[in-house]
Amino acid sequence: MQKLLLLGDEAIAQGAIDAGLSGVYAYPGTPSTEITEYIQGSKIARERNIHSQWSANEKTAMETALGMSYAGKRAMTCMKHVGLNVAADAFINAAITGVNGGLVVVVADDPSMHSSQNEQDSRVYGKFAMISILEPHNQQEAYDMAYNAFELSEKYALPVMIRITTRLAHSRAGVIRKPMLDENKSSLPKDPTQFVLLPAFARRNYKHLLSTRPDLEMVSTESPYNWLMDGHDKSLGIVACGIAYNYLMENFQDRDLNHPVLKLSQYPMPRRDINHLIEECDEILVLEDGYPVIEELLKGYQEAGTPIHGRLDGTLPRDGELNPNIVAAAFNLPVEEGAPVPDMVKSRPPAMCKGCGHIDAYRALNIALEEYGPGRVFADIGCYTLGALPPYNAINSCVDMGASITMAKGAADAGLHPSVAVIGDSTFTHSGMTGLLDAVSEKTPITVIISDNFTTGMTGGQDSQALGHLENIIKGIGVEPEHIRVFKPTAANLDEMVEIMREELDYNGVSVIIPRRQCIQTLRNKSLVHKVKELGL
Amino acid sequence: MKSDIVLAGVGGQGILSIAATIGMAAVDNNLYLKQAEVHGMSQRGGDVQSHLRLSSQPIASDLIPKGKADIILSVEPMESLRYLPFLSKKGWLVTNTTPFVNIPEYPDMDKVIAEIQNQPNHIAIDADKIAGEVGNRRASNIVMLGAASPFIDIAYDALEEGIRKIFNRKGEKIVEVNLKALRAGKQATEEAIAHMN
Ligand SMILES: Cc1ncc(C[n+]2csc(CCOP(=O)(O)OP(=O)(O)O)c2C)c(N)n1
Ligand code: SF4
Numbered sequence: 001m002q003k004l005l006l007l008g009d010e011a012i013a014q015g016a017i018d019a020g021l022s023g024v025y026a027y028p029g030t031p032s033t034e035i036t037e038y039i040q041g042s043k044i045a046r047e048r049n050i051h052s053q054w055s056a057n058e059k060t061a062m063e064t065a066l067g068m069s070y071a072g073k074r075a076m077t078c079m080k081h082v083g084l085n086v087a088a089d090a091f092i093n094a095a096i097t098g099v100n101g102g103l104v105v106v107v108a109d110d111p112s113m114h115s116s117q118n119e120q121d122s123r124v125y126g127k128f129a130m131i132s133i134l135e136p137h138n139q140q141e142a143y144d145m146a147y148n149a150f151e152l153s154e155k156y157a158l159p160v161m162i163r164i165t166t167r168l169a170h171s172r173a174g175v176i177r178k179p180m181l182d183e184n185k186s187s188l189p190k191d192p193t194q195f196v197l198l199p200a201f202a203r204r205n206y207k208h209l210l211s212t213r214p215d216l217e218m219v220s221t222e223s224p225y226n227w228l229m230d231g232h233d234k235s236l237g238i239v240a241c242g243i244a245y246n247y248l249m250e251n252f253q254d255r256d257l258n259h260p261v262l263k264l265s266q267y268p269m270p271r272r273d274i275n276h277l278i279e280e281c282d283e284i285l286v287l288e289d290g291y292p293v294i295e296e297l298l299k300g301y302q303e304a305g306t307p308i309h310g311r312l313d314g315t316l317p318r319d320g321e322l323n324p325n326i327v328a329a330a331f332n333l334p335v336e337e338g339a340p341v342p343d344m345v346k347s348r349p350p351a352m353c354k355g356c357g358h359i360d361a362y363r364a365l366n367i368a369l370e371e372y373g374p375g376r377v378f379a380d381i382g383c384y385t386l387g388a389l390p391p392y393n394a395i396n397s398c399v400d401m402g403a404s405i406t407m408a409k410g411a412a413d414a415g416l417h418p419s420v421a422v423i424g425d426s427t428f429t430h431s432g433m434t435g436l437l438d439a440v441s442e443k444t445p446i447t448v449i450i451s452d453n454f455t456t457g458m459t460g461g462q463d464s465q466a467l468g469h470l471e472n473i474i475k476g477i478g479v480e481p482e483h484i485r486v487f488k489p490t491a492a493n494l495d496e497m498v499e500i501m502r503e504e505l506d507y508n509g510v511s512v513i514i515p516r517r518q519c520i521q522t523l524r525n526k527s528l529v530h531k532v533k534e535l536g537l
Numbered sequence: 538m539k540s541d542i543v544l545a546g547v548g549g550q551g552i553l554s555i556a557a558t559i560g561m562a563a564v565d566n567n568l569y570l571k572q573a574e575v576h577g578m579s580q581r582g583g584d585v586q587s588h589l590r591l592s593s594q595p596i597a598s599d600l601i602p603k604g605k606a607d608i609i610l611s612v613e614p615m616e617s618l619r620y621l622p623f624l625s626k627k628g629w630l631v632t633n634t635t636p637f638v639n640i641p642e643y644p645d646m647d648k649v650i651a652e653i654q655n656q657p658n659h660i661a662i663d664a665d666k667i668a669g670e671v672g673n674r675r676a677s678n679i680v681m682l683g684a685a686s687p688f689i690d691i692a693y694d695a696l697e698e699g700i701r702k703i704f705n706r707k708g709e710k711i712v713e714v715n716l717k718a719l720r721a722g723k724q725a726t727e728e729a730i731a732h733m734n
Pocket of ligand 2: 355357
């Protein structure tokens with residue numbers, strides 16, 4: 001069969017489609033976005049009517065996928081690592097309910113924080129939920145794992161996690177497909193109480209979850225994704241997890257690798273192989289991208305026993321993405337680095353696009369806030385976060401999606417006035433709405449700026465759930481209509497914008513200001529332009 | 538056969554089209570390929586890079602180790618220098634000379650060019666100008682692919698075929714311009730090499 005050239009993300013998407021997927025539920029987030037986008041663009045997915053529209057946030061995505069699983073079909077939910085924080089309640093409890101149709105949770109971590117606030121390791125969550133975790137080392141394995149994960153999920157009636165990192169998500173290689181499977185037929189769970197987590201049922205389910213541990217461990221031991229390679233030099237045994245295996249092998253392309261290696265891509269850890277390695281080797285080196293999850297497990301609290309090397313003892317850096325050179329250093333291998341980067345090479349930080357509406361909104365806000373002094377703007381996550389950089393220096397916080405409105409409220413409660421929130425339309429419907437309700441309930445004096453560009457700009461212009469609903473939502477939450485102010489942010493409107501902002505900053509209650517202009521990167525998106533026109537925006 | 542290429546440029550300059558073209562050619566020639574791209578934040582006028590690895594043998598790492606790249610292929614002169622630690626001693630630096638100035642402290646152009654010329658193996662051509670001459674300045678990325686083509690272990694025809702496939706849905710005119718751009722880039726390198734000898 002002809003090889004397809006696929007990103008790791010796309011390989012997962014194709015694997016899921018071929019495994020008889022009936023719906024993907026996701027909220028965009030680098031580096032996971034391309035999984036869902038691939039399914040949205042797939043002809044077979046369209047023919048099969050596989051659900052692929054974006055969800056409002058990761059929690060709604062996870063729960064909807066669980067609902068599809070309840071009804072017997074194969075469902076997948078995808079998110080970036082921090083998205084799993086948002087969906088964590090649903091995720092942990094989905095392991096307690098278990099599944100009916102196969103449920104696969106794909107989480108893309110971002111070590112080195114290429115485009116994220118932190119580098120949390122989702123394997124910790126997978127272990128927390130006590131489910132199987134698959135961590136592919138290459139694109140073919142990503143495809144195979146997605147293809148087989150649904151069956152594994154159905155066999156033990158538990159969700160399965162696929163964990164990848166940025167490098168695999170956004171790297172392309174040839175992938176060979178397997179035969180396409182039919183979708184599941186709808187079916188209800190055999191036990192009508194399976195999904196009812198009243199304490200009595202939950203205790204029963206939890207005991208069942210605990211009882212699957214030996215089975216999941218056995219599956220890992222027999223997994224085609226885990227393998228032991230023998231080596232005669234037992235002074236060191238190597239555990240190489242997921243993509244770290246590639247960096248290990250890269251360094252031994254032209255050299256003999258004489259140490260035993262356990263290539264690890266399915267968890268819980270296969271105890272038999274780990275024990276074997278520990279017994280036969282004097283010391284162990286753990287290579288894993290992300291947190292030292294396996295290293296910590298092997299090390300435990302006692303320093304006695306087989307010495308374990310990795311990120312915790314400084315053999316590898318404690319933070320950041322691995323790469324072939326870092327792994328080479330762990331083996332004291334020489335690196336023939338090229339010439340150094342000349343001093344004249346300057347960094348090019350990402351910036352908002354020329355002509356972006358956020359820029360005009362910030363210009364006005366900076367002027368309107370001049371009389372009050374700095375330090376009072378709580379922003380959120382999106383392109384407008386780049387307003388933190390010069391020349392705007394317009395914002396003072398960016399923590400997690402939705403935190404702008406709630407932090408502004410907390411600061412206002414502490415006496416900061418005016419207290420301003422800046423949030424995008426997509427982030428507002430992701431998790432800003434509930435915080436706004438808190439403020440309205442107490443009539444907290446905050447000024448919320450929802451910089452509306454009709455899209456989810458930062459992640460590449462996906463649909464925004466807010467489109468066509470924004471004012472109704474805000475009114476529905478209870479913001480007084482005369483304090484909902486909409487205008488078009490342009491250079492020509494600067495004075496008017498400043499005036500409106502001044503008025504609302506002065507108001508002793510909740511006001512919402514909506515600078516509204518389409519993201520210029522989406523102007524060629526015909527269907528969006530058409531929709532905006534139809535809505536009269 | 539192996540070619541390890543660092544593609545460099547600024548977001549929006551089309552290095553992913555270069556990668557896609559080479560990728561298409563590689564797959565058609567049954568070569569192994571890995572190509573690590575940068576998506577997300579860095580596309581907003583930030584620096585972007587892609588590691589492209591071709592080989593007749595299976596490839597282990599998605600990232601090229603330092604000192605192992607055979608080619609740095611850059612569509613922007615300052616960006617070509619950012620990845621020097623990756624270039625092998627025998628490797629080639631192939632770069633466009635038209636700068637993309639979107640930062641206040643962009644270095645003095647003469648110094649950038651001097652530094653490029655300081656590298657043992659380099660090709661520096663004005664791809665924007667050449668692309669303009671063949672009919673579309675936006676094809677400067679493909680001019681640069683043409684300029685690097687003599688150093689990539691893939692038949693030139695295969696790259697042409699790659700261009701046809703990648704640009705096909707944009708229409709025959711765009712395909713033609715890019716084929717011309719590819720050829721013009723190749724010629725520029727051949728002339729530069731003839732000059733050296
Ligand atoms: C929990 C979580 N999910 C997803 C993301 C990825 N993400 C960052 S910004 C953003 C979109 C922001 O869209 P919007 O608020 O409309 O602002 P814009 O980028 O369009 O200006 C997304 C999805 C994230 N950082 N955190
Ligand atoms: S992508 Fe859109 S929202 Fe983001 S900076 Fe550019 S114009 Fe603004």
